[in-house]
Structure formats: C-alpha cells, structure tokens
Amino acid sequence: MQKRLPVLSLSSYGVGWSANRRIAMVALVVTVLLAIATTVAWLSGSKDTHQAPDHAPLAPASSPSTSETAPKPAAGAGSVANPPQISDxxxxxxxxxxxxxxxxxxxxxxxxxxxxxxxxxxxxxxxADWASVSGQVPDPVLWSRMADQNQHATASIAEGHFPSAFKAALADDPSAITKAYVYVVTVNGTQRITWKKGGGGAEERAVTLAVQCRPDHDCALAAIAPSVTQ
Structure with missing residues (x-):
C-alpha cells in the first residue's frame, strides 16, 4: 500500500475574505502555510518496493534539515538539472x-x-522561501547512508495545474498578482527509487509549488507549499 500525502484543501480557505486578501494569502504569502504544516517528504520510500534480501530501503525523509543555509558556491550541481529558461x-x-x-x-x-x-x-x-526547498534534503548522516547504498531516483511528470482556489482568487481580481507574479501550481507524477542489489520501488507523488514568473523574465521557484491542493 502506497503512502499518501497529506491533503490541505484551499477551496474553503479564506471564505469571506476580500479578493485582494485571498490572492495575497494564496500567491504571495505561501510561507504562512509553510510555517504551520508538515513539509511533504521528498525522498520517501514505498512500502510496495522489491528489495534485495540483505538490504532494506532507506527512509531519507526522516531527518530533513528545515533551516538549511545557502550551499557553498563552489559545491557545483552534480547531477541536478539546470533550471529551464521558460516563462510558463x-x-x-x-x-x-x-x-x-x-x-x-x-x-x-x-x-x-x-x-x-x-x-x-x-x-x-x-x-523566496529557501528553507521549504532545502528542507527536502536529508541531513548529512542520512545522505551518507544513502550514498553507501548507491541510492538514486528518477521522476516522470503526469500533469500540472493551477489549484481551483488560486484560479478563483485570480479570476476575482486579476490585477492582484501583478505585485509579485507568484503562481501556485500543483504537480502530479511518479518517483522511482533504486539502490544496491536490485532494490527499488516506485510511488505516485504530488507537490504544490509557488513559482514566480514576471513578464519578460524566466520563471523561478519561490517555495514548496505544505501539501497538495485540488
């Protein structure tokens, strides 16, 4: 049985507020929600995995570092993909x-x-809420254990969409977003994890992101929202 992500529905969040306040809470102050919600696990293993007899899957999301500072400039990016130059x-x-x-x-x-x-x-x-993003990475000890097992993961994306609450708030007052141009997007997909001696598994994943896309500029990541919206 696969782990299920916590769900926070924004469809009734802020009922009775003005349009300006609703769009501000959804698009510009995502960090308010981040402060009161559990961060979605990034590197969680699936209970339905097939593993080698002498190696159990690791659980990298058990010790995230939520107060991570900016990485060393000389660290390089390793296998991490470069951000695309797109405005959508x-x-x-x-x-x-x-x-x-x-x-x-x-x-x-x-x-x-x-x-x-x-x-x-x-x-x-x-x-920018860097803590919400860096907090997805396990602490140094756990990362080292993952490396000992040659653990790696790939992902495929099924779809992405604007949550209904964000679309409703934007429709109420389209000009409200023009201060920061921060959009809320929910993405669904599948993560496949592999480790030594044939160990591995896959699970469906979902995450809600705050993305900044100013006119005539490439988009950039602003934050990871605490849970999945519809």
Missing part, C-alpha cells in the same frame, strides 16, 4: 517537481544537491 508557470513547476524528485547519491554530494536546487530559486528574497 505550469511548465516550470513541472520541471521543478521533476528536479525535486530526482537525485543520484552515486555522483552527487549533499552540498552539490543543495547548490543545484538553489539555482532554481528566485533571487527576490521577499518571496
């Missing part, structure tokens, strides 16, 4: 989710992983 928020969110669900401890150190992820972030500090 859904397309960028899909690419970002694939990046977040993919890793390779065989050739990428933890600092390299963080450095590669940092390159996807917006440089506007007022809207």
């Amino acid at each position: 928020p859904v397309a960028y969110a899909k690419a970002a989710a694939q990046m977040l669900w993919s890793y390779d401890t065989r050739d990428t150190g933890r600092d390299q992983q963080l450095s590669g992820m940092r390159a996807w972030m917006t440089d506007e500090t007022a809207y």
Whole structure:
C-alpha cells in the first residue's frame, strides 16, 4: 500500500475574505502555510518496493534539515538539472517537481544537491522561501547512508495545474498578482527509487509549488507549499 500525502484543501480557505486578501494569502504569502504544516517528504520510500534480501530501503525523509543555509558556491550541481529558461508557470513547476524528485547519491554530494536546487530559486528574497526547498534534503548522516547504498531516483511528470482556489482568487481580481507574479501550481507524477542489489520501488507523488514568473523574465521557484491542493 502506497503512502499518501497529506491533503490541505484551499477551496474553503479564506471564505469571506476580500479578493485582494485571498490572492495575497494564496500567491504571495505561501510561507504562512509553510510555517504551520508538515513539509511533504521528498525522498520517501514505498512500502510496495522489491528489495534485495540483505538490504532494506532507506527512509531519507526522516531527518530533513528545515533551516538549511545557502550551499557553498563552489559545491557545483552534480547531477541536478539546470533550471529551464521558460516563462510558463505550469511548465516550470513541472520541471521543478521533476528536479525535486530526482537525485543520484552515486555522483552527487549533499552540498552539490543543495547548490543545484538553489539555482532554481528566485533571487527576490521577499518571496523566496529557501528553507521549504532545502528542507527536502536529508541531513548529512542520512545522505551518507544513502550514498553507501548507491541510492538514486528518477521522476516522470503526469500533469500540472493551477489549484481551483488560486484560479478563483485570480479570476476575482486579476490585477492582484501583478505585485509579485507568484503562481501556485500543483504537480502530479511518479518517483522511482533504486539502490544496491536490485532494490527499488516506485510511488505516485504530488507537490504544490509557488513559482514566480514576471513578464519578460524566466520563471523561478519561490517555495514548496505544505501539501497538495485540488
């Protein structure tokens, strides 16, 4: 039986608020939700995995570092994909989710992983929540254990969409987003994890991201929302 992600429905969140306040809470202050919700696990293993007899799957999401500082500039990015130069928020969110669900401890150190992820972030500090992103990476000890098992993961993306609450708030007042141009996008896909001696498994994944896409600029990641919206 697969693990299920916690679900937070925004369809009734903020009922009775003005349109401006609703769009601000959904699009511009995602960090308010992040402060009160459990971060979605990034590197969780599936209970339906097939594993070698003498190796159990690791559980990398058990010790995330939620206060991670920026990685060392010289760390490099290892196998982490470079951010695409696109201006469509859904397309960028899909690419970002694939990046977040993919890793390779065989050739990428933890600092390299963080450095590669940092390159996807917006440089506007007022809207960037780096802690929500870096918090997906296990602590150094757990990353080392994963590397000992040659653990790596790939991801495939099924779809991405604007949650209904975000679309409703945007329809109420389209001009409200023009302050920060932060869009909320939910992405669904599948993560496949592999480790030594034929161990591996797959599970469906979903994540809600805050993506900044200013006019005439490439998109950038602002934050990971705490759970999945519809």
